[in-house]
Amino acid sequence: MNKQAIEKDQQDPLVKFRSHFLQNENEIYLDGNSLGKLPLKTKEVITTIIEEQWGKQLIRSWNDHWLALPKRIAGKLALLLNASSGEIVVGESTSVNLYKLVHALVQSGEYSRQLLTDSLNFPTDNYILAGIRDQLDLPQPICVSYSTDLKADVDLLKEHIQKNTRYCLS
Numbered sequence: 419m420n421k422q423a424i425e426k427d428q429q430d431p432l433v434k435f436r437s438h439f440l441q442n443e444n445e446i447y448l449d450g451n452s453l454g455k456l457p458l459k460t461k462e463v464i465t466t467i468i469e470e471q472w473g474k475q476l477i478r479s480w481n482d483h484w485l486a487l488p489k490r491i492a493g494k495l496a497l498l499l500n501a502s503s504g505e506i507v508v509g510e511s512t513s514v515n516l517y518k519l520v521h522a523l524v525q526s527g528e529y530s531r532q533l534l535t536d537s538l539n540f541p542t543d544n545y546i547l548a549g550i551r552d553q554l555d556l557p558q559p560i561c562v563s564y565s566t567d568l569k570a571d572v573d574l575l576k577e578h579i580q581k582n583t584r585y586c587l588s
Contacts (some may be wrong), residue, residue: 422497427494429569438457438458438459439455439457439458440455440456440458440461441455441465461470464526467483471483471484488507488509488576489508491508492506492507492508493506493578495508502525503574513542513543513546516543516546517546517550520533520546520547520550521550521553522551524554524556525554530582531554531557532556532557532558532560532576532582533547533550533551533557533559533560534559534561534562534579534582535559535560535561535562535564536546536561536562536563536570537561537563537564538564538567538570539570544559544561545575546561560578560582562574562575572584
């Protein structure tokens with residue numbers, strides 16, 4: 419390595435953070451698309467979670483540690499984003515929420531068992547509907563297709579919704 423590069427590296431105001439990460443010998447790591455170098459604190463925290471919280475405290479860890487995590491993370495994000503307390507919510511993925519919502523609505527008996535989607539939905543959303551269909555033995559979901567893949571035809575979508583997903587009045 420050349421002398422000038424070594425001097426610049428030593429003068430870098432961020433050099434103190436190098437010791438916070440796992441360093442492999444003789445490695446220069448420049449891959450910006452990966453997880454990055456392993457923070458040493460992460461090893462410590464994961465070990466604590468696995469051995470203490472899960473291993474020793476078992477189900478008590480839900481109340482003692484895990485249930486409050488989304489609120490704590492949301493608070494930290496609010497500070498970072500200059501948002502007010504309560505403006506940021508951290509929860510499960512959109513896919514998990516979609517599954518829970520559709521499953522609960524179908525199981526409630528208050529709504530049609532005919533699922534309806536459109537060709538502009540993410541493929542994973544349609545996979546979720548297909549899984550619910552298989553799980554609850556529902557008819558094949560109806561997929562509304564449009565003349566273009568650039569935008570939904572809202573009138574056509576409304577028509578399909580009104581025709582195929584009436585409330586159950588049992």
